[in-house]
Amino acid sequence: MLFQVGGQGIRPTFFEMAAAQQLPSSLRAALTYSIGVLALRRPILHKVLDYEDEFFALLMLVLETHSLRTTDASFSESLYGLRRRALKIRVQKDNARSNSGDRIHHSGLEKHQKVLSVVFMVVLPYFKSKLHSIYNKEREARLRASLWGDGDDRFDDADYLAGGGTSFVSTSSSDVEASARTRLKNRIQKIIGACYPWLHAGNEGLSFAYQLLYLLDATGFYSLGLHALGIHVCRATGQELMDTSSRISKIRSNERERLLGPPWLKAVQGALLSSMYTVLDYAQTGLIAAVFFFKMMEWWYQSAEERMSAPTVYPPPPPPPPPKIAKEGIPLPPDRTICPLCSQKRANPSALAVSGFVFCYACIFKYVSQYKRCPVTLMPATGDQIRRLFHDV
16 A cells, blocks of 8 residues: 555545545546657557547556455555445344334445446446547537538538439438438437536536535545445555455465466466566556656646746847937037027927937928938938927927
């Protein structure tokens, strides 16, 4: 066992149950991320990503079956030292007082409870994932149709007759069957698109209600699936944790004894079983290490992206050097409020863009229109380069 969350009694805390329930989703994200990184160098791994739901469901089927068989707990529950126990109500009668009382008794899981547990933990999440993907595709198709119109509208072959019967379209039986399958598929997708939000909302609402009741100690079932199966999740005792290894050894020795065939075939089967046992023994450690590695890489790349996307602050550029006054140009008056052309206080001040000097609008417009240059620097200028100022500097 990798984790042992402390607590009193056999009833797990809400945080233990929440952590055990959220571990499969984190594990799937870690595996998807790892395979995606490896697929950059090995394109053949893209096929695994194409069948991501099936790959993860098969992996969890092996892990959950092995965990329920050996520890009476799911894969994630066994990591937190939890065990599943069947709930039974025993009725005790007191002859002295002639009244009855009920006592809750926990026992080991039966075979059908283990099978149904695998169905609730693997099969139902797989179908939920597939329905969610179909719903997303249908929603994208609706959004695309609302924006661009339905581009799949075509005339039916039976209705495509023009020119009074002069044009005929021959339709084969395979085309008819293909079109019928396509219409049936589209109809099923539309039904799923209409019903899935309500089913998803009901499922999430029931999950929230059970979790809230479990948090308030109003029920002993953390989820609807556990309630339907009549299973309580309890914290394993020290003796149970010690007996787990001996139980696993006993199961594996019985499996080796049941091997049939000649000695060489038994040796091959024994080697395969040993390899499978080794993989299963270290699967917990490896998968949890993959989750932590995924979280670390997610944090690392997120911080790197933030550093790369952060805007770089550069110092403001230095101002350009002031224009040089030409020797043949008009000299500047000592008072900056005087126009160099008329030697009077500026009226409607305007600046010449090529040099930046300020004049009276009438004076500079008349000068530039006649000489096509700045009167101070003698730089070429036009009337379009005159800028009116609303505040005299």
